[in-house]
Amino acid sequence: MAADAESRRLAEQCDLGADGEKRSAIVSFKRPGRREREHRVMDAIAAVILAVFLCTTGVSHFVFPAYFRSLVPTWIGPARLLVAMTGVAEIAVGALISVPSARTVGAWMAAILISVYMASHLDAVRHARPDHPSVLIRPLGVAARLLINLGYIGWALWVALAAT
Known part of the structure; x- marks a missing residue:
């Protein structure tokens, strides 16, 4: 009253x-309602997990470089340099997302960076064969790579839009 x-x-x-x-x-x-507070908490959790994911993946570029080099099509350029550059980029973008005031920019950069990776996954479509020794180059593996990458892009876009 x-x-x-x-x-x-x-x-x-x-x-x-x-x-x-x-x-x-x-x-x-x-005052914001319960549902609005819950959405803000979920958005913050999604952003923190995305930041940790990107930083971890970026570090993995240096811990397991052979795996990441195997994903780089030969026509793109020198795999060793590209893997190192994208590893640093992922760590930097993850760090940006972890800072609330830089979250919007970081999440948009993440969406762009992950979208660039689609070139590698789309190139795998050309080489996909059911009998390929690598599961990632079999048709189902390539389809999974594409869908998962689209999910990552959607995740980054969600964080970017929620942070604005």
Whole structure:
């Protein structure tokens, strides 16, 4: 009851307009609802997990470079350099996402970076064979890579849009 009276009193406060007349100031003091608070918490959790995921994957570029080099098509360029560069980029983008004030920029950069990786996964479509020794180059493996990558892009876009 007291909170309602206080809200009413604050909403009825007056200020002076440019012409000197009193006008009532309409101010909303509505607290965010439970559902809105839950959404903000979920958005923050998604952002933190994405940041950890990207940093971990970036470090993995240096711990398991042979695996990541195997994903780089020969026509793109020197695999060793590209794997190192993308590893550093993933760590940097993950760090940006972990800072709330930089989260929007970091998440958009993550979406762009992961979208660039689609070239590698789409190139695998050309080489996909059911009898290929690597599961990742078999048709089902290539399809899984594409779908998972699209999921990562969607995750980064969700974090970017939620942070704005």
